[in-house]
Structure formats: structure tokens, C-alpha cells
Amino acid sequence: MGQAAGSTTGAPVLASEDGLGKRYQVQTGGDREVHPELLCFRPELTDNPSFESALRERVSLLSTFQHPSYIPVRRIDRLNGRTLALFSDCPSGVRLxxxxxxxxxxxxxxxxxxxxxxxxxxxxxxxxxxxxxxLANGALGPERLILTPQARLVIAESAIGGALEQLHYTRERYWQDLRVALPPSPGEPKFDELADITQLGMVGLALVLGRPLNGDEYPGAVSDLVELAYARSRSGDGTPLSSGLRSWLRRALQLDARHSFGSIAEATTGLEELVANDDRYAGDMNALTAFLAAYQASSATGTVCATSDDRPQIGQPPVVSQVEATLTAPQPSVTEAETEATEAEPATATPEITPFRDRPVWSHLTITATEEPQLVTQSKKFMVNRSWIAAAAAVTAVAALLAWPRYMSSATAASNGTLTVSTNPPGAQILVDNVPRGQSPLNLSLLPGQHSVVVRGDGEPRTIPVTITAGATSSHYLDLPKAAITTGTLQIKTEPSGARVTVDGQARGNTPLTLADLEAGEHSVVLENDLGSASHSVVIQPGVPATLVVPLGAPQGAIVSGWMSVSAPIELQVYEQGRLLGSSSIDRIMLASGPHEIEIANEPLGFRMTRTIQVAPGKVSPIAVTLPKGVVSLNAIPWATVSIDGENVGETPIGNLPVTIGSHEVVFTNPQFGEQRRVINVTLKAPIRASIDFSKK
Structure with a gap:
């Protein structure tokens, strides 16, 4: 059967591979704007039974949520009973x-x-x-953001955040292994609203820098990256970020402890206010469209929905033994004789597919596949009414999977039954025949017969003998004892803030501080700062929040001020909240003791940075400034050896030489014409170009 006019289905390809797993895609051709995508998770992730349960729960919660900015998840299943895969739509475009x-x-x-x-x-x-x-997304990042050719941004794989939280990695490992940025937290990392805000800030910083962040840059180097970042025009000229944009990035990245955004709505409003007050950051859609056009033109072949930390190596399409797409009634399983006959046919023809422009349908597919994906060409022809069915068959061939219990042949589907287990409260561990299968609520496809189901919540495990009948559902609901609450919450505040907190002899952080893990009973709390200390006894009741507010004033006659000093090779101005305090040429500047956010700038050179310091009473808090580098290009006629500040930098022409901002002496030397000297002033505002002509006297 021929293909529909104007539509073709391309060979399935491995589109990308990252910390989550492998993504397979197939281009359905024609004028379709979406294509099937299959994300096969790494076994290291899915070996944790809670991962799959949390993923299914999140997909269920998002099943009724539809918006053009989000790519819907079509299905989750265990392929060949092993590989956990997520099926979704993939719009044409490029991953950020x-x-x-x-x-x-x-x-x-x-x-x-x-x-x-x-x-x-x-x-x-x-x-x-x-x-x-x-719900929080929890895993926003360039790897899961797609820009369409129309410059529209869409969010992919929005259901994975809750599952990733079940891995219980450290904050550092989430970033190194999965490129998921998370804010600091007292206990295990949380995939909550603060995580979304932090990830929004990370995407914003990567966009400003024009490159992805490296593994060793988060979290340690992020503050310096924000301070040294600059805004670039289409011509490549750079200007320092405004204090407003720099502040927004710091607040989103949770670098400003006192003024960080507390909600995603607040961060969004802050961005809108920034754009409204500064037309330099208007975010012109025409500019983005022009950039995408230039990006596409710079490559002989366009990138479609690909992502990887190290740029994916596109693999060869996989081999499957047989692929059969059915439209209505399931077809009988392929017999061994038919399999041998199929394998004997020459593998030269590509499956023909009759597409139909519609949304993807991942059902009604029967595929018998090899364990590892490799490509085979088919001599059989396919008859389907929807291009998504055709595309799904091709993508499934890539994964070498899809022997789904629900969508197998009628003989296979009829051989299984369904077990449903729900508990109150949810989250109980479910074991079937002594094999962990996830957390409640849980739906499982099981072979007919007797099975032993163990439900483990708080209290004694419950064992349920169940009988599974082919084609039927066995449902079970259990009320489990709820765990007794043994801890309470203590919120501690001081005036001024920043006091060190010790609880029962253990350091717990600085105020303001919320402790959510204190055992019920009496606790000793000690608060200390440079002005004094205070001790208090606090009684914590189970499940009841408590608050401790303590003023830590200075005793009579105590020193309540200190100093700061700024050391730099050039003169810099020092500001606090827009007020000029002095300059780096002053030996030291007096400040009230406590935390201060200091801005250090040299406007003519286009340099500005922000540092937070803690001024101790009667002491000097030093700030050492390392200056960034600008770009210098040098030339001479006929030629010259060039030195800058006495250091040889090579022979002309010299282009894009990084030089520290500030004033420098440049000496051009030619053995025939002697030497000439120039003084250049390197800035961050634009590249500096200097040239001489020895032939002119």
C-alpha cells in the first residue's frame, strides 16, 4: 500500500542520551508539527521501586492538565517487562x-x-x-526545554521531578549525574517550588552566558558567574548587566539569603517588572526568530529535538525481528514458522505507512522485538490510518521493546489479569510474590493464578492472598495505621538576623532558621552573634509549631561598628543600596557591624560586581577584587613585535587578545623602524583596537 501524498516516515534514530537515559525519535514527515519520542530510563534509576511508582502517580496527576507550553505524556510502560519508558509528543525544534x-x-x-x-x-x-x-516541576533545565522554529518555548518531561526525588541523591549528585539544580536545604534535597525557582535562575544564567553550565560550576562558581556576566548584542559587543537583572538572577538562584524569591509567582512578577522598567531587556520575539534562523543556517542539517550534555552521538536505527501495527482488532501472535519465514526474507524494503494527521496514539501495537535496539528493514507493508500509529511503530522498533501486556496480541492480552492496590495513607511498599513492585496506589498486570501480596506501611506488614483471573481486575483497599508524630517544628528569629544557632550542643545554622526535625520534649537553644549571646529552654510538642524570637542588642559600651577595605589594581567605587561609601583608594571604610551587600564598580570600564560581607565589631573585613579581562586587537604596518606592560604578547596581527581591564602601555617594535608606544584603556563595553603605521612619521 502506498504512502499518503506528501507524507513520509523516516527511520527511527537515537536522538540523545543523558543522565536520564536514551531518547528515540522518528520523523513522520509531511507538514506535521509533532513526532513521537520515547525516553527509556537508565536501569540505575528504575532499580529503585519508588521511582516508577512516583512517575506513574505524577503522570496520573498531570493527565488532565493541557497547555501549549507543556508536552503531554502519552504513556508509561515496562517494555519487555524490563525497561521503563515514557512516551510523549516531540514538537519540531531544538532542545535548549x-x-x-x-x-x-x-x-x-x-x-x-x-x-x-x-x-x-x-x-x-x-x-x-x-x-x-x-505541583512543582522539579526538573526544569535546558535539557528539557524545546524551542520550536516559530520561537515558541515548550517544556518536556514535566512528570519526572517527583520520580527523581525518590532517588534520594545528594544535591551535588543530582547536578553531576542528571544536571538537575537544587537549592540548599537542611535535609535531603527537595523538588519543590524553591527548586523550580532555582532552576529558572539557572536557565536564565545559561541564556545570558550563551552556553550551558559545566559540572564544576554549580553551585560553587555560580555567584561569580552572575557577577561577571554581561549582556551581548547581536554584533557581539558586551555591556555589564544592569543591577536589576543581576539582582533578579541572584534572587532566583537563592544567592541572596535575605531577599531570595519565595514563590515562582514572585519570581515571574519580578521579571515582568524588570522588563517593564528597562527596555534593554524587552525580549523581542523578532530577535529570537532571527537568531534561530541564523542558527539553522549555520548548520547543513538542522537539529530536531535533541539534547545531551556532551552532544549526542546519533546511533543507527535498531533491528527488530518483527513489527506489526494493527488498527482495530488485535491480530494473533506470530507463530514460530511465520517468524522463520519473515527472517528468511531479504531485509531490503522499508515499511510503508499511510499517515493520518492526528494526535499520537501509542496503542494497538503488537511488536516482537529483540532485547537490544538495532535496525532491521522490513519486507512487510503496513496499513494504518494514523501517522502517529506509524510513527509509534517505528519508534518502538528503535527501542526494541513494546511487548506491552495491555497492547499485546489478543492471545497474550487474554492471558493476564490486573491487580490494583490502594491504601490509606498512600505510599505503602507493595511486594508481589516477595518481589518489590512499587508503592500504593499501584496497578499491575499479573499472570493468572495465586499470588501473595505484602503491603508494608507503618505498623505490622499486611499479607493478602489474591487470585488473578485472565482479563479481570482484582482490587484491594486497605486502611493502614498512620505513623505517630514524634517531632515538631521550631522557628527561630533574632534581631539582628544572622545569629549562630546551637540546639542541644549541636550547631544548626544561622537565623532566621526553621527546624522541622526536633524530637518532642525539652531542648536547649543557644543564640550567639558578635554583639552577645542568649540561652533559652524550649519545649517541643509533637506536630505543633513553636516560635522563638530573641533580640540580641549590644551591651552598654560595646563596639557596634567595624570597617571594610577593598584592594584592586585600579580605583573602584564602593556603594551600598545605591549610596556611595567611598573608593578602593581609601584605606578602610567604616560600617555598622552585621551583614552588608556591597556593590563595587568602575563605570568608565563597564565593571560592576556585588559582594556580601559580614562586618565584625572593631575589625576590618577585606574584599580582594580580581578584575575580568576585555578583548584587544593589535596591528602594525608593515609588522611589529608587541609587548604590553613589558610582557611580550607576539607579532602582529594579534586578534581577540584577553587583557585585564584598565590602562596598559603597548610597545610596537620593528627592527627597521624602531619602536612606538601607545596607552590603551581596556573596558568591558567593547573590544579595543589599536594599530600603527611605521611608514608615517
């Missing part, structure tokens, strides 16, 4: 992670208008999930 990597590699410039246009689409889209279904 791939775009940033390729932009840097190709030498393109992601201008600030294009960057802000992407960020202004992401912030309200991220807030929408909280407003609509009261």
Missing part, C-alpha cells in the same frame, strides 16, 4: 541544551534580547503548573 552547546561551538552570539525572550516564556509557563495543579 543542544542549542547552547552548538551556539558556543559554532561561534554564534545569543544576544540578550533573544535570551530574555526565552526566559520570559519560561517563567510564566513554570508558574502555570503551580497555579493549575499545585
Amino acid at each position: 541544551a543542544e542549542l547552547l552547546v552548538e551556539t558556543e561551538r559554532r561561534g554564534l552570539v545569543l544576544d540578550i534580547n533573544s535570551a530574555m525572550c526565552v526566559l520570559q516564556q519560561l517563567a510564566p509557563a513554570a508558574a502555570l503548573l503551580h497555579q493549575s495543579v499545585h
Whole structure:
């Protein structure tokens, strides 16, 4: 059967591979704007039984949520009973992670208008999930953001955050292994609203920098990256970020302990106010469209929905033994004789598919596949009414999977029954025949016969003997004892803030501080700062929040001020909250004791940075400033050896030489014409170009 006019289905390919697993795609051709995508999770992730349970629960919660900014998840299943896979739609476009990597590699410039246009689409889209279904995404990042050819941003794989939380990694491991940025927290990392805000800030920083962040840059180097970042125009010229944009990034990244955003809505509003008050960051859609056009033109072949930390190596399509797509009634299983006959046919023809423009349908597929994905060409022809069915068959061939219990042949489907287990409260561990299968609520496909189900919650495990009948559902609901609450919450505040907190002899952090893990009973709390200390006894009741507010004033005659000093090779101005305090040429500047956010700048050189310091009474808090480098290009006619500040830098022509900002003496030397000297002033505002002509006297 021939293909529909104007539509073709391409060979399935391995689109990308990252910490989550492998993504397979197939291009359905024609004028379709979406294509099937299959994410096969790494076994290291799915070996944790809670991962699959949390993933299914999140997909269920999101099943009724639809918005153009989010890619819907079509299905989750265990393929061949082993590999856990997530099926979703993939719009034509490029993943932001791939775009940033390729932009840097190709030498393109992601201008600030294009960057802000992407960020202004992401912030309200991220807030929408909280407003609509009261869920955090938890895993926002360039790897899961796609830009369409129309410059529209969409969020992919929004259901995985809850599952990743079940891995219980450290904050550092989430970033190193999965490129998921999480804010600091007292206990285990939380995939909550603060995580979404932090990830929004990380995407914003990557867009401003025009490149992805490296593994060793988060969290330690993020503060310096924000301070040294600058806004670039389409021509490549750079100007320092405004204090407003720099402050927004710091607040989103939770670097400003006192003023960080507390909600995604607040971060979105802050971004809107920033754009409204500064037209330099308007985020022009035309600018982003032009950048995407230039990006596409810079490559002979376009990138479609690909992502990887190290740019994916596109694999060969996989081999499957047989693929059969059915439209209505399931077909009988392929017999051994038929399998041998199929394998004997020459593998030269590609399956023909009759597409139909519609949304993807991942059902009605019967595939017998090898364990590992490799490509086979088929001599059989396919008859389907929907291009998504055709595409699904091709993608499934890539994964070499899809022997689904629900969508197998009628003989296979009839051989299984369904077990449903729900508990109150949810989250109980479920074992079937002594094999962990996940957490309640849980739906499982089981072979007919007797099975032993063990439900482990708080209290004694419950064992249920169940009988599974082919084609039927066995449902069970259990009320489990709820865990007794043995801890309470203590919120501690001091005036001024920043006091050190010790509880029962153990350091717990600085005020303001909330402790949610204190055992019920009496606790000794000691608060200390440079002005004094205070001790209090606090009684914690189970499940009841308690608050401790303590003023820590200075005793009579105590020193309540200190100093700061700034050391730098050039003169810098020192500000606090927009007020000029002095300059780096002053030996020291007096300040009240306590925390201070200091801005250090040299406007003519386009340099500005922010540092937070703690001024101790009667002491000097030093700030050492390392100056960034600008770009210098040098030339001479006919030629010259060049030294800068006495250091030889080579022979002309010299282009894009990094030189520390400030004033420098440049000496051009030619053995025939002697030497000439120039003084240049290197800034961050624009590249500096200097040239001489020895032939002119």
C-alpha cells in the first residue's frame, strides 16, 4: 500500500542520551508539527521501586492538565517487562541544551534580547503548573526545554521531578549525574517550588552566558558567574548587566539569603517588572526568530529535538525481528514458522505507512522485538490510518521493546489479569510474590493464578492472598495505621538576623532558621552573634509549631561598628543600596557591624560586581577584587613585535587578545623602524583596537 501524498516516515534514530537515559525519535514527515519520542530510563534509576511508582502517580496527576507550553505524556510502560519508558509528543525544534552547546561551538552570539525572550516564556509557563495543579516541576533545565522554529518555548518531561526525588541523591549528585539544580536545604534535597525557582535562575544564567553550565560550576562558581556576566548584542559587543537583572538572577538562584524569591509567582512578577522598567531587556520575539534562523543556517542539517550534555552521538536505527501495527482488532501472535519465514526474507524494503494527521496514539501495537535496539528493514507493508500509529511503530522498533501486556496480541492480552492496590495513607511498599513492585496506589498486570501480596506501611506488614483471573481486575483497599508524630517544628528569629544557632550542643545554622526535625520534649537553644549571646529552654510538642524570637542588642559600651577595605589594581567605587561609601583608594571604610551587600564598580570600564560581607565589631573585613579581562586587537604596518606592560604578547596581527581591564602601555617594535608606544584603556563595553603605521612619521 502506498504512502499518503506528501507524507513520509523516516527511520527511527537515537536522538540523545543523558543522565536520564536514551531518547528515540522518528520523523513522520509531511507538514506535521509533532513526532513521537520515547525516553527509556537508565536501569540505575528504575532499580529503585519508588521511582516508577512516583512517575506513574505524577503522570496520573498531570493527565488532565493541557497547555501549549507543556508536552503531554502519552504513556508509561515496562517494555519487555524490563525497561521503563515514557512516551510523549516531540514538537519540531531544538532542545535548549543542544542549542547552547552548538551556539558556543559554532561561534554564534545569543544576544540578550533573544535570551530574555526565552526566559520570559519560561517563567510564566513554570508558574502555570503551580497555579493549575499545585505541583512543582522539579526538573526544569535546558535539557528539557524545546524551542520550536516559530520561537515558541515548550517544556518536556514535566512528570519526572517527583520520580527523581525518590532517588534520594545528594544535591551535588543530582547536578553531576542528571544536571538537575537544587537549592540548599537542611535535609535531603527537595523538588519543590524553591527548586523550580532555582532552576529558572539557572536557565536564565545559561541564556545570558550563551552556553550551558559545566559540572564544576554549580553551585560553587555560580555567584561569580552572575557577577561577571554581561549582556551581548547581536554584533557581539558586551555591556555589564544592569543591577536589576543581576539582582533578579541572584534572587532566583537563592544567592541572596535575605531577599531570595519565595514563590515562582514572585519570581515571574519580578521579571515582568524588570522588563517593564528597562527596555534593554524587552525580549523581542523578532530577535529570537532571527537568531534561530541564523542558527539553522549555520548548520547543513538542522537539529530536531535533541539534547545531551556532551552532544549526542546519533546511533543507527535498531533491528527488530518483527513489527506489526494493527488498527482495530488485535491480530494473533506470530507463530514460530511465520517468524522463520519473515527472517528468511531479504531485509531490503522499508515499511510503508499511510499517515493520518492526528494526535499520537501509542496503542494497538503488537511488536516482537529483540532485547537490544538495532535496525532491521522490513519486507512487510503496513496499513494504518494514523501517522502517529506509524510513527509509534517505528519508534518502538528503535527501542526494541513494546511487548506491552495491555497492547499485546489478543492471545497474550487474554492471558493476564490486573491487580490494583490502594491504601490509606498512600505510599505503602507493595511486594508481589516477595518481589518489590512499587508503592500504593499501584496497578499491575499479573499472570493468572495465586499470588501473595505484602503491603508494608507503618505498623505490622499486611499479607493478602489474591487470585488473578485472565482479563479481570482484582482490587484491594486497605486502611493502614498512620505513623505517630514524634517531632515538631521550631522557628527561630533574632534581631539582628544572622545569629549562630546551637540546639542541644549541636550547631544548626544561622537565623532566621526553621527546624522541622526536633524530637518532642525539652531542648536547649543557644543564640550567639558578635554583639552577645542568649540561652533559652524550649519545649517541643509533637506536630505543633513553636516560635522563638530573641533580640540580641549590644551591651552598654560595646563596639557596634567595624570597617571594610577593598584592594584592586585600579580605583573602584564602593556603594551600598545605591549610596556611595567611598573608593578602593581609601584605606578602610567604616560600617555598622552585621551583614552588608556591597556593590563595587568602575563605570568608565563597564565593571560592576556585588559582594556580601559580614562586618565584625572593631575589625576590618577585606574584599580582594580580581578584575575580568576585555578583548584587544593589535596591528602594525608593515609588522611589529608587541609587548604590553613589558610582557611580550607576539607579532602582529594579534586578534581577540584577553587583557585585564584598565590602562596598559603597548610597545610596537620593528627592527627597521624602531619602536612606538601607545596607552590603551581596556573596558568591558567593547573590544579595543589599536594599530600603527611605521611608514608615517
